[in-house]
Amino acid sequence: MPELPEVETVRRGLVPVMEGETILRAQVNRPDLRWPLPDRMAERLTGRRVLALRRRSKYVLAELDSGETLIVHLGMSGRMLVSGQQLGQFRHEHPAPQAHDHVVLDLSGGARVTFNDPRRFGAMDLWPSATLDTHWLLAGIGPEPFGNAFHEDYLVQRLRGRNTPIKAALLDQKVVAGLGNIYVCEALHRAGVSPVRKAGRLSARRAGALVPVIRATLADAIEAGGSSLRDYRQADGELGYFQHTFRVYGREGCPCVTAECGGTVRRIVQSGRSTFYCARCQR
């Protein structure tokens, strides 16, 4: 689930139950996820107030009143399940613990946030907030797609001379933060750019034009995620926000949705990962 729009959706879902609240209890059920969890993680979280919830790329960042920030990455299968929140006059019960519930946080507002991650590609760490940018997971990440540093001249410059397919270049988190396999495929289709085209062989005009298309693709996805945020709250934290209408992703063999195109969506493999695109209208 977790590319930038999904992580942003998760963040927005967590804000009302975490921001300004105190972590009354932290339960850490194993010593590691993808990497070792920080030393004494439960103690360093317990009693801390969450000052702000932010997002950087695909990371959720919980700034604590201890001067540390909890860094969370959802990997491929990570979930942040919310239970026990107040809904009108009702308060949901906490569900029974599930397999792969690795970290459980009980907040002062009554909510419980459970990090569940079957594949354990996720990660958590605690790091001084003042030097968050220097954390090894965050240090090399490129500009936020909605930030001022991500603009047409930047992207043109960044792609110049690169011999890798544009698909791989946009997947590279050093080029732009937060894009994953789905939204790269979707953005390239919207832009009419072939995923196999070498990044450096895209005209400056077409390379620059990717910037607003990437933003629009992500913004639409966030909006779609936001619309199902209500389900997320109602349904005991069950994360079910994928009513997105993908134009190419997962649509191998289906007709291209571009008006008057008439092409068929193909699936190919690039650097070991599926790419979906229409060879007729993506050039």
Add this chain to the structure above:
DNA sequence: ATGTCGCCCTGGGAGC
């Protein structure tokens, strides 16, 4: 520096 590949894990679905 740049680009590709293997790998860390588990679960779900397709096919037999």
Add this chain to the structure above:
DNA sequence: TGCTCCCAGGGCGACA
């Protein structure tokens, strides 16, 4: 029903 194989939205580190 049960097995095997393939696939999965990430990203690091090793290699050419």
